[in-house]
Amino acid sequence: MSDTPLPAAPRRPLWPTLLCCGALLALFIGTVARISQGFELWTFESLRRAQAQQGLLQASPLAATLSDGSRRALWQHAGAPRALLVDFIYTRCPGVCQALGSEYQRMQDELARQDAPGGVQLLSLSFDPAHDDVPALASYARLHHAAPAQWWIAVPAADDSQRLLGELGVVAVPDGVGGYVHNGAIHLLDGEGRVREIFEYEAWPQALAAAQRLAGAAR
Amino acid sequence: MMLPRRAGLALLAIALPVLLAPPLRHRLEASMALHMLVEFPMLFATGWAAASLWPRAANAGSRWDVEGLSSALLILITTSFWMLPVALDLALLSPWIALAKALNWLAAGAVLAHAGRRWRRELRLFVLFNLAWMMATAGLLYRESESRLCVNYLVDQQAWAGGGLLGLALLLGALAVRLAIDEPADALDNSTDPEPVPPARHPARGDNAAA
Numbered sequence: 001m002s003d004t005p006l007p008a009a010p011r012r013p014l015w016p017t018l019l020c021c022g023a024l025l026a027l028f029i030g031t032v033a034r035i036s037q038g039f040e041l042w043t044f045e046s047l048r049r050a051q052a053q054q055g056l057l058q059a060s061p062l063a064a065t066l067s068d069g070s071r072r073a074l075w076q077h078a079g080a081p082r083a084l085l086v087d088f089i090y091t092r093c094p095g096v097c098q099a100l101g102s103e104y105q106r107m108q109d110e111l112a113r114q115d116a117p118g119g120v121q122l123l124s125l126s127f128d129p130a131h132d133d134v135p136a137l138a139s140y141a142r143l144h145h146a147a148p149a150q151w152w153i154a155v156p157a158a159d160d161s162q163r164l165l166g167e168l169g170v171v172a173v174p175d176g177v178g179g180y181v182h183n184g185a186i187h188l189l190d191g192e193g194r195v196r197e198i199f200e201y202e203a204w205p206q207a208l209a210a211a212q213r214l215a216g217a218a219r
Numbered sequence: 220m221m222l223p224r225r226a227g228l229a230l231l232a233i234a235l236p237v238l239l240a241p242p243l244r245h246r247l248e249a250s251m252a253l254h255m256l257v258e259f260p261m262l263f264a265t266g267w268a269a270a271s272l273w274p275r276a277a278n279a280g281s282r283w284d285v286e287g288l289s290s291a292l293l294i295l296i297t298t299s300f301w302m303l304p305v306a307l308d309l310a311l312l313s314p315w316i317a318l319a320k321a322l323n324w325l326a327a328g329a330v331l332a333h334a335g336r337r338w339r340r341e342l343r344l345f346v347l348f349n350l351a352w353m354m355a356t357a358g359l360l361y362r363e364s365e366s367r368l369c370v371n372y373l374v375d376q377q378a379w380a381g382g383g384l385l386g387l388a389l390l391l392g393a394l395a396v397r398l399a400i401d402e403p404a405d406a407l408d409n410s411t412d413p414e415p416v417p418p419a420r421h422p423a424r425g426d427n428a429a430a
Contacts, residue, residue, distance in 0.1 A: 044308035044370050
């Protein structure tokens with residue numbers, strides 16, 4: 001050990017560094033707070049559902065081809081249903097979409113059982129326009145006994161489909177065996193194409209009740 | 220912590236085509252594990268390599284990074300932010316957030332290329348252990364979750380990414396332990412002095428003004 005002290009390094013002022021750290025922390029905390037809605041929602045799906053409840057998910061006007069080959073505007077026009085329960089399907093889906101078909105069948109039965117005209121329309125929209133032509137939709141409709149008065153099964157044009165999926169935050173990813181996995185759920189839309197709420201499949205009775213309330217309020 | 224010029228150029232030659240060609244980038248981003256464990260490090264390394272080609276920039280910004288505090292914070296917040304499920308999804312769904320992601324990782328790499336030499340042993344250990352526990356926590360979460368945390372990825376991809384993060388956490392933890400053993404605290408006080416004072420210069424007239 002030497003007794004001679006080494007020359008001390010010139011001390012740089014610390015405040016620019018502290019300022020920089022403060023700015024970085026503020027940017028980080030601000031960004032995380034914004035994308036997680038105040039540190040509460042950490043997944044895109046939960047964020048999407050919260051946005052739906054806040055009325056922030058809006059679909060542009062959309063026309064689609066139905067399973068009977070007719071083409072119609074779905075919302076944002078004078079004769080649009082007052083409430084739509086929308087889900088996204090592809091007709092080749094062997095699993096959850098078929099299960100969802102049975103949920104829609106039960107909602108259809110429920111709607112048909114009620115005498116009063118409800119203004120509620122069920123809508124299964126295909127996100128697979130490359131495969132889902134009119135015969136494929138018709139076959140799906142037959143399989144699930146869909147009655148066009150209550151339940152439309154439809155496919156938009158490819159570009160319109162992509163736009164709608166983007167607007168509503170629906171993402172379909174290939175499942176590796178020729179199909180898709182997507183953040184499927186029952187979307188309650190009003191006649192203006194605004195998503196009011198998103199429900200799990202199992203909550204179809206609540207979805208139907210909410211749609212009937214919405215249609216009743218809009219009457 | 221600077222790369223040799225030739226190594227930097229080689230790294231850029233490999234990484235840039237992958238990062239700039241959309242089909243190759245999309246292929247990386249189609250897998251959660253490749254997105255997190257290959258694309259992020261590749262962006263980071265690209266920033267590092269690019270900065271290494273400009274040794275003159277070594278002292279740029281050093282007054283904002285005394286003792287390496289700002290650069291260490293940048294590395295920690297970059298890593299923690301891009302492990303959030305919502306951030307990963309948004310990076311794939313919004314072109315602006317994808318751009319922010321790329322710039323963030325490039326900047327982190329570029330900053331560390333020059334700032335790493337300002338990091339003392341204690342700071343290096345702190346950063347390594349923090350990265351290790353953050354990655355281990357995120358890795359366990361991704362690995363154990365039975366539901367999809369990202370709408371863009373399947374559950375099995377999520378489990379693979381979680382396993383990869385756990386592996387990386389172990390690696391960083393081991394690196395930190397090795398650093399702690401190989402560089403005893405006493406030996407470092409002199410050897411890692413970030414900016415040694417040239418003997419001819421008087422300390423009182425150091426280069427504060429130039430900084």
